[in-house]
Amino acid sequence: MQEPKTYFIRTYGCQMNELDTEIMAGQLQKRGLTPSLDEENADLLIFNTCSIRDLAERKVMGKLGRMGRGDKKNSIIGVTGCMAMAKKDSLFRKFPHLDFVIGTNNITDLSHALDEVIHTKRQVFKTDDRFEENLDYLAAKRDHTVKAHVSIIRGCDKFCTYCVVPYTRGQEVSRPPESILEECKKLVDSGYKELTLLGQNVNSYGKDQPEWNCLFHDLLYKIDNIPGIERVRFLTSHPIDITRELMEAIRDLPSLCEFVHFPIQAGSSRILRKMHRIYTKEQYFEKVALLREIVPNVSLGTDIIVGFPTETEEEFQETYDAMREIRYSVAFIFAYSPRKGTPAMRWKDDIPEEIKLDRLQRLMNLQEKIMNEERSQMLGNTYEVLVERFNKDGKLLKGRTRCWKKVIFEGDASLIGTLPLIQVHSFSHQTLIGELNQIAESSPHCLSKEMQEVYKAGSLPVKR
Ligand code: SF4
Structure with a gap:
């Protein structure tokens, strides 16, 4: 088995799993692998799984099953996350084409597990019960x-x-x-x-x-x-x-x-x-x-x-x-x-x-x-919004209020990472729609504690 050059990690479940994916991606990039957007053809494919809901588990089982019926090609395939802990080595019996199973407490071992898979061509299994603290x-x-x-x-x-x-x-x-x-x-x-x-x-x-x-x-x-x-x-x-x-x-x-x-x-x-x-x-x-x-x-x-x-x-x-x-x-x-x-x-x-x-x-x-x-009730009010990125349409900017409400509005890329004040004029489904407004009548309780002081003082800058 050859050293993989590209990887793809499919993440299921909660934010903790998303963070674990980012930590594993860090280890893989340190090792010289580059991320791939192509799940089918990545050299290394990891399913970072969730066991909280039945549906999330069934999705992974379905995917792993289909791969066993011919999609495997030459990829290294691993399962990490909660399903690895819940099902442990029984996953190997069900999916003999799996190369490694790593539990939530062992993600720091990912690189060692890969070495073992590549050099011994054996299935590798690590699921410790106690959290290993040396996570990078x-x-x-x-x-x-x-x-x-x-x-x-x-x-x-x-x-x-x-x-x-x-x-x-x-x-x-x-x-x-x-x-x-x-x-x-x-x-x-x-x-x-x-x-x-x-x-x-x-x-x-x-x-x-x-x-x-x-x-x-x-x-x-x-x-x-x-x-x-x-x-x-x-x-x-x-x-x-x-x-x-x-x-x-x-x-x-x-x-x-x-x-x-x-x-x-x-x-x-x-x-x-x-x-x-x-x-x-x-x-x-x-x-x-x-x-x-x-x-x-x-x-x-x-x-x-x-x-x-x-x-x-x-x-x-x-x-x-x-x-x-x-x-x-x-x-x-x-x-x-x-x-x-x-x-x-x-x-x-x-x-x-x-x-x-x-x-x-x-x-x-x-x-x-x-x-x-x-x-x-939020219509017409002004909120401090942290601008995160462009919305899916690629035209409007997307951000969140301090109370975690999603807001979209027109603006340019220079606003990403800033905290402008946005006046809300409408909403659609779960999203508030607004416009940049530095001088609107504001709902001061919707601003950060620091910004409330700024508001009271009468100047409303875009924070960078
Ligand atoms: S047992 Fe599960 S639902 Fe209950 S507090 Fe812990 S993580 Fe939350």
């Missing part, structure tokens, strides 16, 4: 030039009964603050304007390392101190770990955006208990109320599962009512599908598919209505 984050090949993901904690100790993550990504391991700060500084110095701190549950940061004396909100204060940092976001949170200190940090830190992913999952306390979410509906509502009291202009996102085993129509209605009351800005809504290896797999998947789909549709309709009302 700094060598990651970033997809964006304006915003970047930064991993701060890996794994999850919550063990929600429907979720494979604690089994595929292992227990929580926080990354040392010095290492995070070094990466953040390098990214800011090289022009990145927005950093998203990643983890399955970022709010647990530092709890596994009490001697660091650095919990999540402490880390946020340190990151906010980096000269030149514009925006910080974080993903994702477990409601139980969202503390008052974190809420105050969102209120007080200029860089920290007023958007919190705050996944409720279900509106019924009985279903929440069955999911092992360790909060009741009432406790969840109390936290949301406290967050809105401390940060009145905060926007919320959520994840929701409908059709969890034994969910009654009345319990579904509680979820519906919770969504209507809380009014999330973003909601990722899914129909339950059992995942192998999880405790919920023991229970009968007893909600018929058509009922799950009906519940899903009702929530999606409600969410669409809420988002349209929210967008209507």
Whole structure:
């Protein structure tokens, strides 16, 4: 087998997987490989997989199966990510043409695995349970030039009964603050304007390392101190770990955006208990109320599962009512599908598919209505937008508000990476449409804390 010259990585699932892809791409480019846009003909093809949903797994299995029927050519083919952890070496039995399987804790071994495949022509399999910490984050090949993901904690100790993550990504391991700060500084110095701190549950940061004396909100204060940092976001949170200190940090830190992913999952306390979410509906509502009291202009996102085993129509209605009351800005809504290896797999998947789909549709309709009302209220207001790139049409620029609303507007490439003020005049589907407006009547709460001061002083520059 020859040293590959080109590679293609197909990424499924969450932002953590996207970051892992960037880290693997960094290793491959260090080794001299160049990225290819041609999945069929790349010398090295990697499927960086996700096991959270059945559909994502079936897509990969289908692709791997088709390759075994003749598409293999001379490529080296590997599977990484959560499916590698969940299915381990059984993947080799099902797909004998696979060359390597590398788990989420071993992506740092990618180059060694390639050496082994090339020199021994044997299948290589590495899936350690404990996270190996020597990941070369700094060598990651970033997809964006304006915003970047930064991993701060890996794994999850919550063990929600429907979720494979604690089994595929292992227990929580926080990354040392010095290492995070070094990466953040390098990214800011090289022009990145927005950093998203990643983890399955970022709010647990530092709890596994009490001697660091650095919990999540402490880390946020340190990151906010980096000269030149514009925006910080974080993903994702477990409601139980969202503390008052974190809420105050969102209120007080200029860089920290007023958007919190705050996944409720279900509106019924009985279903929440069955999911092992360790909060009741009432406790969840109390936290949301406290967050809105401390940060009145905060926007919320959520994840929701409908059709969890034994969910009654009345319990579904509680979820519906919770969504209507809380009014999330973003909601990722899914129909339950059992995942192998999880405790919920023991229970009968007893909600018929058509009922799950009906519940899903009702929530999606409600969410669409809420988002349209929210967008209507934004018309005429002015927002600070971080310009990320050209939109798909290649003509309009695309960016996001601090509250994570997508905005498109006319402008030239020199605006990419800046934070102009955009007045919204209309919207289409999920996108706000606006125009550059330096002097419009603004909604000051939609600006960063620093920009509110600038606005009050009467000058509204484009920040570069
Ligand atoms: S908090 Fe629950 S849903 Fe989230 S990753 Fe951990 S186990 Fe999965």
